[in-house]
Amino acid sequence: MSTFHSFKKAKVGFIGAGNMGQAIIRGLLAGGMEPERIYATAKTKRKLDYLTEKYGIKTLKNNEEVADLCDVIFLAVKPQDLYDVIEPISKTFSEEKIVISLAAGISISTLQKWIFDCKKIIRIMPNTPVNLGRGLIGYCTSRDAEYLSEGLEDFLKPLGEVVYAEEGDHFQALTVACGSGVGFVFEVMIYWQEWLEEHGFNREDARKMVLQTFLGAAELANSQSQTPIEELQKKVVSKKGVTDAGLNSMRELEIERALRISFEKAVMRDRELGKQ
Ligand SMILES: NC(=O)c1ccc[n+]([C@@H]2O[C@H](COP(=O)([O-])OP(=O)(O)OC[C@H]3O[C@@H](n4cnc5c(N)ncnc54)[C@H](OP(=O)(O)O)[C@@H]3O)[C@@H](O)[C@H]2O)c1
Missing domain, CATH: 1.10.3730.10 (ProC C-terminal domain-like)
Incomplete structure (x- = not known):
């Protein structure tokens, strides 16, 4: 398995950029990330145009391109849409990719089944004050992504406080x-x-x-x-x-x-x- 070196240089993609996707994009930009390193898709062309205009980030026409091009991929569609969105492109997520899911209630083992080749999976649970950089972001990781914890905490810091919570009761309580x-x-x-x-x-x-x-x-x-x-x-x-x-x-x-x-x-x- 290839080793991922740094969130600081990674190309970061968003599959879905609605309320929470954009809150994270804003936070990353506020933290100094260059807009050219951020890629996003959405369902509607109107949203894609808006994202380019408002944030200066790059938009892509389909989700497969995000999975192919980016090193870190946020899954930021509604949980009920997630399977339909990633199933057709699951083979594009190669083993070196880092997948960060925002989807409430969808476990790492379920995500692992859906995107089989990719082993570095992270779940995050941000709350809405991330919009102001005053949020609380909980996270847990697959075993292969544990080594990323420190880098991830640093990467998400512009959004607020970042707290590790083991998946299960701990994560639910958070x-x-x-x-x-x-x-x-x-x-x-x-x-x-x-x-x-x-x-x-x-x-x-x-x-x-x-x-x-x-x-x-x-x-x-x-x-x-x-x-x-x-x-x-x-x-x-x-x-x-x-x-x-x-x-x-x-x-x-x-x-x-x-x-x-x-x-x-x-x-x-x-x-x-x-x-x-
Ligand atoms: N909102 C919160 O407070 C909150 C808190 C914690 C976790 N979350 C999690 O964050 C995730 C996103 O929630 P949200 O509130 O941001 O939802 P949202 O505002 O409805 O955004 C969903 C985004 O997904 C896009 N989308 C839908 N189908 C797509 C497809 N086939 N391909 C690409 N993009 C597609 C939509 O595009 P269009 O904009 O073009 O329709 C929209 O940009 C969920 O998993 C949720 O559990 C949200």
């Missing part, structure tokens, strides 16, 4: 906590904002207050990364004070239990989709 997690945080933000509006704040101010509270808490925790979150929380609570009363109520109402059940339900759905 998918739910960080991928779906963005949606869960928004759910809580919605209640927070509504409550402020009920107390007389206009929408704009209420939104500002919620965002700044979440951002501030996250930034504070980030600035003291060695301090456990429980310790930071203790610093804003005085015994029998206002925050204490609210937290006691949250605990009595078993918000933790409600969240855990919701996380587990989401994991179950992820498993179901994977089987389908």
Whole structure:
């Protein structure tokens, strides 16, 4: 098997360049990657024209060319379309290629069956803040791609924090906590904002207050990364004070239990989709 040397010199292709494909393209460009090293296909000509115009990347007319020409190939079509997209070109993925799949729920062993000759397969799970370079990207690799981990983390760094998660429970937990997690945080933000509006704040101010509270808490925790979150929380609570009363109520109402059940339900759905 030939050895892949560096993501820094590789030609990088995208089979599919919709929401997440483009978020990654933007991140790579922001990280300094030359647009001439990026190739993409899409279903419609309109999208191809848009990609060239907006990002200055190269577009190709068919997926086979991407698999043939590029060293690193992102599979960025919807999971339900993936088999139909790669089955006709599976033989084009030769053994030295690196395939990075974004497809939720499709395991490395399934991908390995579909693209038999290629052994260097990586799965990633980015969340939507990758759009701002503030995402969380989980990844796991086939055995033959393990040696790429350090280079991959460096390559994806412009998109946010990159975390290894073993395939299976570990990867599913990351998918739910960080991928779906963005949606869960928004759910809580919605209640927070509504409550402020009920107390007389206009929408704009209420939104500002919620965002700044979440951002501030996250930034504070980030600035003291060695301090456990429980310790930071203790610093804003005085015994029998206002925050204490609210937290006691949250605990009595078993918000933790409600969240855990919701996380587990989401994991179950992820498993179901994977089987389908
Ligand atoms: N969006 C997210 O937040 C998110 C998060 C984590 C993981 N993912 C994963 O990312 C992948 C892509 O999701 P997405 O949200 O980016 O989907 P999307 O916006 O629908 O993009 C899909 C892309 O695939 C292209 N496409 C469809 N059929 C094709 C074909 N036969 N040949 C070449 N390109 C084709 C589409 O082309 P046109 O644009 O011309 O239609 C489009 O550019 C999925 O596997 C999903 O699980 C997404």
